[in-house]
Amino acid sequence: MSETHATGTDEQTVPDTETDTDPAARTTAGETSERTREEWVEYAFEGEAKLAVEDLNVHYGDDHALKDVSIDIPRESVTALIGPSGCGKSTFLRCLNRMNDRISGARVDGSVELDGEEIYQDDVDLVELRKRVGMVFQAPNPFPKSIRDNISYGPRKHGEINTGLVARLLGRDDQDQEDELVRRSLEKAALWDEVSDRLDDNALGLSGGQQQRLCIARCLAVDPEVILMDEPASALDPIATSKIEDLIEELAEDYTVVVVTHNMQQAARISDQTAVFLTGGELVEYDDTGKIFENPESQRVEDYITGKFG
Amino acid sequence: MSLGTDVESSDALVTGDASTRELVSGGLVALSFASFAVGLLALFQYLPADTPVAGTTVSTLLGGVLTLVGAGTVALGAASYGDLLETSPGHTGGLASAAFVGLLWFGVGGLVAAQTLGLSLLWPVVALAVGGVAAAVALVAREDLGITLSAGLFVLLSGLVVLTGAVGPGWQWDPSTLSIVVTGLVGVPVIALFAGLIGAWTTARVYGGFGAQGRQTGAYVLVGTNAAGMLALLASVVGFIAVRGFAPMTEGIKYGLFWGPWTWFNPPLVDTWVVVEGPILWFYWPFVMEGYSTTGGGIDGILPAIVGTFWLVVGAVLFAVPLGVGAAVFLTEYAEQGRFTFLVEISTNGLWSTPSIVYGLFGLAFLVPRLGNTNSILAGQLVLGFMLLPLVVITARESLKSVPDEYRDASAALGVSKWETIKSVVLPASLPGVITGIILGIGRIAGETAPILLVTTSSPFPSEVAGVIEGGFRFTSAFPFVAVPDINLVQSSSALPYQLFAVIGAGLGENIDFAWGTALVLLLVVMSFYAVGVTSRVYFRRKLNQ
Numbered sequence: 031m032s033e034t035h036a037t038g039t040d041e042q043t044v045p046d047t048e049t050d051t052d053p054a055a056r057t058t059a060g061e062t063s064e065r066t067r068e069e070w071v072e073y074a075f076e077g078e079a080k081l082a083v084e085d086l087n088v089h090y091g092d093d094h095a096l097k098d099v100s101i102d103i104p105r106e107s108v109t110a111l112i113g114p115s116g117c118g119k120s121t122f123l124r125c126l127n128r129m130n131d132r133i134s135g136a137r138v139d140g141s142v143e144l145d146g147e148e149i150y151q152d153d154v155d156l157v158e159l160r161k162r163v164g165m166v167f168q169a170p171n172p173f174p175k176s177i178r179d180n181i182s183y184g185p186r187k188h189g190e191i192n193t194g195l196v197a198r199l200l201g202r203d204d205q206d207q208e209d210e211l212v213r214r215s216l217e218k219a220a221l222w223d224e225v226s227d228r229l230d231d232n233a234l235g236l237s238g239g240q241q242q243r244l245c246i247a248r249c250l251a252v253d254p255e256v257i258l259m260d261e262p263a264s265a266l267d268p269i270a271t272s273k274i275e276d277l278i279e280e281l282a283e284d285y286t287v288v289v290v291t292h293n294m295q296q297a298a299r300i301s302d303q304t305a306v307f308l309t310g311g312e313l314v315e316y317d318d319t320g321k322i323f324e325n326p327e328s329q330r331v332e333d334y335i336t337g338k339f340g
Numbered sequence: 341m342s343l344g345t346d347v348e349s350s351d352a353l354v355t356g357d358a359s360t361r362e363l364v365s366g367g368l369v370a371l372s373f374a375s376f377a378v379g380l381l382a383l384f385q386y387l388p389a390d391t392p393v394a395g396t397t398v399s400t401l402l403g404g405v406l407t408l409v410g411a412g413t414v415a416l417g418a419a420s421y422g423d424l425l426e427t428s429p430g431h432t433g434g435l436a437s438a439a440f441v442g443l444l445w446f447g448v449g450g451l452v453a454a455q456t457l458g459l460s461l462l463w464p465v466v467a468l469a470v471g472g473v474a475a476a477v478a479l480v481a482r483e484d485l486g487i488t489l490s491a492g493l494f495v496l497l498s499g500l501v502v503l504t505g506a507v508g509p510g511w512q513w514d515p516s517t518l519s520i521v522v523t524g525l526v527g528v529p530v531i532a533l534f535a536g537l538i539g540a541w542t543t544a545r546v547y548g549g550f551g552a553q554g555r556q557t558g559a560y561v562l563v564g565t566n567a568a569g570m571l572a573l574l575a576s577v578v579g580f581i582a583v584r585g586f587a588p589m590t591e592g593i594k595y596g597l598f599w600g601p602w603t604w605f606n607p608p609l610v611d612t613w614v615v616v617e618g619p620i621l622w623f624y625w626p627f628v629m630e631g632y633s634t635t636g637g638g639i640d641g642i643l644p645a646i647v648g649t650f651w652l653v654v655g656a657v658l659f660a661v662p663l664g665v666g667a668a669v670f671l672t673e674y675a676e677q678g679r680f681t682f683l684v685e686i687s688t689n690g691l692w693s694t695p696s697i698v699y700g701l702f703g704l705a706f707l708v709p710r711l712g713n714t715n716s717i718l719a720g721q722l723v724l725g726f727m728l729l730p731l732v733v734i735t736a737r738e739s740l741k742s743v744p745d746e747y748r749d750a751s752a753a754l755g756v757s758k759w760e761t762i763k764s765v766v767l768p769a770s771l772p773g774v775i776t777g778i779i780l781g782i783g784r785i786a787g788e789t790a791p792i793l794l795v796t797t798s799s800p801f802p803s804e805v806a807g808v809i810e811g812g813f814r815f816t817s818a819f820p821f822v823a824v825p826d827i828n829l830v831q832s833s834s835a836l837p838y839q840l841f842a843v844i845g846a847g848l849g850e851n852i853d854f855a856w857g858t859a860l861v862l863l864l865v866v867m868s869f870y871a872v873g874v875t876s877r878v879y880f881r882r883k884l885n886q
């Protein structure tokens with residue numbers, strides 16, 4: 031019984047785990063709460079970290095949104111960030127490609143290294159950074175353009191593809207490359223079969239789930255190494271959600287995926303490791319997803335996961 | 341009239357059948373609406389109140405209809421109060437309705453006391469007393485009685501006043517305190533309009549069976565009648581001009597296929613401007629293809645004014661739109677939103693409401709001396725451009741602000757720079773809004789008279805078109821094989837609103853047809869600018885959404 035539940039409806043796995051570990055685990059958890067926070071968030075994995083975050087603090091004016099977050103994110107895997115609303119998980123995500131720079135009054139201190147390179151220095155090329163670290167947002171936000179133009183928008187603006195009248199006159203028309211790029215990106219985002227016959231239709235005519243996969247395809251088109259996703263399925267129905275979840279797992283074969291979700295079952299289903307943020311902008315625990323959901327070190331995390339808090 | 345017998349036929353009422361109520365009150369709503377519509381027609385003299393109809397006059401007929409509606413309303417109310425009709429009235433008519441009928445009767449009481457009874461100082465007391473009683477009745481009595489009594493009696497009274505001829509076509513009111521004379525030809529239609537509106541509102545409440553449903557029906561009919569009246573009013577204004585302007589505007593039009601009086605196309609004035617000469621199709625429209633005839637022969641035309649207005653609007657738009665949109669982009673996308681942008685917003689709003697004659701004076705004092713010291717199209721274009729600028733800034737800012745931030749975020753997350761984002765995503769998405777602003781602005785500047793009068797015009801009745809493009813495009817044998825025309829904007833010109841003003845100023849007696857024709861052409865020119873704007877807005881909006 032517990033076997034099917036562990037892979038299937040996780041909703042029931044959690045209470046199971048609780049009864050299994052209760053009361054023994056509770057006392058253990060009570061004891062471990064004496065340990066320092068650094069020990070909980072220390073998480074060992076093989077290979078080098080894709081993203082290494084050290085003592086990251088974010089202030090919005092007087093509001094201390096993120097407190098001393100240190101975390102190493104392994105490459106080509108899915109890392110889930112979970113926690114209650116307002117716990118700073120989205121803020122943290124937006125630090126990884128410096129989208130917080132766009133919010134006036136936001137101050138970021140600390141260090142984020144992408145493949146060993148510090149991204150919070152003065153001479154970082156934001157264009158290059160965001161090409162390498164792509165982002166998918168909570169609400170699907172395709173541009174009010176055709177599907178084709180949505181996909182080729184990034185590469186075109188980066189000068190990698192030239193189409194249009196001028197390019198044609200200069201004999202540098204990259205129509206073939208564009209077609210290839212559009213097809214490849216849409217295929218990777220599992221959308222090609224649904225839209226291949228209407229690439230010139232406006233993207234706003236697609237369903238919500240299709241729009242979100244289009245946004246993922248648009249992100250893939252600039253060939254990123256890391257994909258940040260901010261609750262990518264929270265605005266979608268269950269079928270569209272499951273498609274997005276399948277897609278995330280596939281993407282993890284080639285990309286480093288960091289996904290924020292407030293849906294714990296989703297985190298349990300798709301992620302390799304999970305970081306739990308709790309109110310106040312603290313990273314409380316970071317470990318293998320299985321460990322987090324079955325035997326968390328921290329009492330607060332266990333309370334959150336079992337639904338007693340948050 | 342059969343409706344009247346329905347009301348009196350007690351058999352139908354006693355059954356308490358809801359459909360009887362709906363039938364009777366529906367008929368009364370229709371009659372009220374008819375009174376409203378006829379009143380409107382009468383007011384605009386399309387159907388004057390003294391027009392004889394079937395042995396009587398429109399005025400008497402209106403009085404009869406209103407009397408019927410008023411009596412019917414009161415009867416329906418009484419029937420409902422006596423539980424003869426299936427209704428669900430509230431225990432009160434409601435505060436807003438009571439205030440409304442109170443105000444109505446306040447006016448009636450005041451007018452009767454001051455004008456009919458001649459009470460000089462006491463009339464406010466009487467008015468207050470009458471209004472207070474009406475409001476109290478509507479408020480205190482059960483809804484079906486209170487509303488029908490207070491509003492129905494008003495309609496009944498209005499009807500009787502008109503029916504008996506107390507206020508008829510020949511009636512005249514010359515209040516000593518006001519310097520106006522109201523004749524029956526105005527008074528009767530106004531009464532019919534007003535009482536028709538009240539009657540429609542009240543009977544619609546009966547139709548809905550009082551209560552929430554009644555209020556809903558009443559409000560629907562009241563608002564609907566209002567809207568219809570407003571549209572009819574606008575249509576009347578335009579129609580008034582169109583009816584009078586159509587004949588002079590179209591006088592002398594000649595057209596044909598393959599054959600025709602070729603001599604028509606010999607006037608060099610037409611030759612240089614309108615390519616109508618050809619073996620297949622020919623077309624001649626003197627009013628818009630000719631200048632004012634100084635010799636007095638032929639039909640006077642307004643081509644110089646049309647051409648002047650065209651150049652003025654084109655120049656103003658070319659000047660103001662890039663500048664305004666650029667400023668809006670900076671203020672919205674780049675500038676820190678704070679005190680500075682707030683100040684700019686306040687001052688652009690102020691500039692938009694600055695009277696045009698002030699702009700004109702500025703143009704006359706500052707621009708004209710610096711631009712060849714002569715009234716010129718260029719000065720007019722710049723002044724109109726200054727006037728258009730604030731509106732373009734305001735509307736472009738609003739539509740840029742309404743572009744969702746998600747687009748900007750999505751673009752930034754793809755590593756696209758801010759300017760590229762603005763150019764490729766934000767501006768295209770805001771284009772329909774920007775175009776709406778430009779359309780509104782063109783509507784204003786194309787009809788602007790004062791600044792044109794000061795900085796652009798010289799001759800009130802020009803016979804020649806201002807030759808802005810001299811020579812036209814033509815091919816030459818020497819490099820670069822194309823001769824570009826000389827563009828001469830520093831010369832005076834007429835414009836349509838100014839032409840109209842000049843005709844009126846010269847005395848309407850002989851030129852009245854010319855004036856109406858000019859007015860109609862001005863309307864059509866403004867509308868055609870609108871049409872271009874609306875079409876492009878629809879095109880861009882469709883492009884964004886489909």
